[in-house]
Amino acid sequence: MHIAPLRARDRLRIAELLRHDHGYAVRVNGVPSDESDVDDLLTSRPAGTSPDQLHSFGLWLDEASLAALAVVMVDWPQAGQNWVGLLQADSRHSGQGHGRRLHDELLRRLPSACWRLAVVDSNAEAISFWERLGYRLTEERKPWTSPAGEQRTALIMELSIPQTD
Template identity: 30%
Template sequence: MVAASIVLAPLHPESDLRAVEAVYRRASDYLALESGLTPDAAARAFFEERPPTGDDAPLKFGVADDTGGLVAIGDLAFGYPEPTDACLGLLLLVPTVRGEGLGQAILGEVKRLASARGALRLLLGVLDANERARAFWERQGFKLNRTSGPHAFGKRHHLVHRLELPLGGNA
């Protein structure tokens, strides 16, 4: 399902709440692991959550398949935790497109956007229980920055590994 160019389409709660809820419904494996929330509660939280600091509201984005249906959602913040950082708060793919190169393609576009905004590094958090995701990010060149927690995620508590990737030729 990897297109030649990936479009990170901005998502808005007024028009896209149900589509985001459908992604969470299809990715129920992640939702059960991460928070135990219902898909509708997770979709509302997706639009409400923001980092404690940062330049602007985060970019809530979606990636559609060739039929126009969302198959991935994400959350990219700039200026958090440091002014020259970008933080990928979430990248969630529905199971049917995992392992096909879409995550890597989305990451390429995220890195391009972050670099264009002057970010020197890209950070993200991976739940300790999500070993498959951590392995993916480490294959992309991310390194452990620190581990913290446990933190509350809905009905669950997790240790979180903060991973970082230098941008702008600093790799």
């Protein structure tokens, strides 16, 4: 098992993982994942950010088996904060701690005192996973429109990490 940055050559493995998503894409986006989601995962970033702020990592069981992936924007939405855009495990490997392992490695590789993410209300069952990792719901709520045009609410969660010098 190893964790490595995801690259364009990993497209087929990423697409396969996105197809085995516990129904995440339909719950959140209103439609199943497709090839454009792979491109978005590897290249999409918020306006005004630079490519070096976008980090995509995969947890590989072996050279051909991608068990989990994560996308993080560093120093976004403001300096000193990292934003988890996605952390997803392949449903065929769920319950084996791969998401936690990948998350722990992100904290090590991309140190920050503050980590934030959004859980879309239609995927609220994910809140307990994030709480087990130390995240807490904030009072922030943001309107969000899914790719299928469905109105949702994004619930913002935050993890504060005490910094040692």
